[in-house]
Amino acid sequence: MDLSYLKNKRILIVDDEQELLDLVVSVFRNDGYQNIATAKSVREATALAKEFRPELAVLDVMLPDGNGFGLMEQLRKTGDYPVLFLTARGEEEDKFRGFGLGADDYMVKPFLPRELLYRVAAILRRTYREEKTLVPLKNSVIDFARAEVVRDGEHIPLTAKEHALLSALWRGAGRIVTIDALCEAAWGDNPFGYENSLMAHICRIREKIEANPSQPVSLVTVKGLGYKLLVEDK
């Protein structure tokens, strides 16, 4: 299961201690998270959240100009994303207060960095599970869950075979996928004698995903070997 799409999620980290803030940020960075924003106070955090639009927040409970609970309520006004609290040892009641207000998880300092990462990953996986299905190409985007291609804002439906072939190509994204492998993916048992049909499907797929189907840039032919699906970014 590919979960790498979770590493692009926007994460907001709020703590007033510079040292801990740096630690937490580096923990996330080292694990591959790309999109991190930080704040050191309630005020800073609420202002930042408006334009950063976090998809998950890690909040310290103790803050100079208020506390994490109040902050969460502020944040919930601009978006309903999960929240994980951090608190100093011994404040047992805080734990329940956070959960009671709708927090998603709670950790007591000092904590193991690895545990923080696991807990955040678990929350992200549950919350944003459907989105692994969007695959950006040069001139279009494939949406596997909806079985359609979006090009110039237009939604073009995919048929079952097209969906199966694109899935196989995407699994080997960037690498060559052989004719045999594609036939296997689309026709399963006894995948023989369909080479011609495969070609017809490739042609139809190109009409949907390429701006100029006769000069393909996303689904390219590798003569004598097979086909390659070139995916943007990732």
Add this chain to the structure above:
Amino acid sequence: MDLSYLKNKRILIVDDEQELLDLVVSVFRNDGYQNIATAKSVREATALAKEFRPELAVLDVMLPDGNGFGLMEQLRKTGDYPVLFLTARGEEEDKFRGFGLGADDYMVKPFLPRELLYRVAAILRRTYREEKTLVPLKNSVIDFARAEVVRDGEHIPLTAKEHALLSALWRGAGRIVTIDALCEAAWGDNPFGYENSLMAHICRIREKIEANPSQPVSLVTVKGLGYKLLVEDK
């Protein structure tokens, strides 16, 4: 925000110690959970899960005929619901192993009953977000709470199967829901041989929600893949 609908969720609890099992069950019962099933071994749990179809599982790591991790992998074959692990103190590595396999939360024994309840509630809340009772479609509105469709001011009742199928479609709103998933939703365990019946139900649902059932715009077919429910606004 009304969260009482979460108390109806089917919860599976697995532990080999009778005493702890009783404790956990009573903790849930006292908090209002209606639908609890228990098992004391991997074997018992996998058999039970097939027909109980849990919506969340609480698993002890140590079991007489295996461990909770193996059990989770078994369970994941029949459904993708969240899992919370319980383990004895000191097995730090276990914690990471559970998360690594895709667990949703983890607690060390002995734990505070209240914390267990909060953690379970947090997971349920995220996983089964509020079942919106009113769902607007192009030519009608589904009212799940009343099990009826409103079209042109007319109230058309939904039958049990229609309701179950529409719920499953609504859960995957916009995305393709496979024939298998729909059969699973409507007929539970042993969801085979009902493809034809499913079609008849789809046909009847369309007569209720569509202005022109032979040209559906809300419940559309994706040949060879499944069906999609297209929701307005959202």
Add this chain to the structure above:
DNA sequence: GCTTAAAAGTAAGGGAAATGTAAGGCAGGG
């Protein structure tokens, strides 16, 4: 425990969209 209406399941004919087929084209290499 009947009776009866509504709901659910089954089966078959027809139709449209998806898929398969084949022929003509085109480009590059030998």
Add this chain to the structure above:
DNA sequence: CCCTGCCTTACATTTCCCTTACTTTTAAGC
């Protein structure tokens, strides 16, 4: 110039799904 490998198009075929009418099951009320 021919041959190979792939593209493209038009057309044939097949598959899947819709629909309808009918049977069976369930549940509700007496």
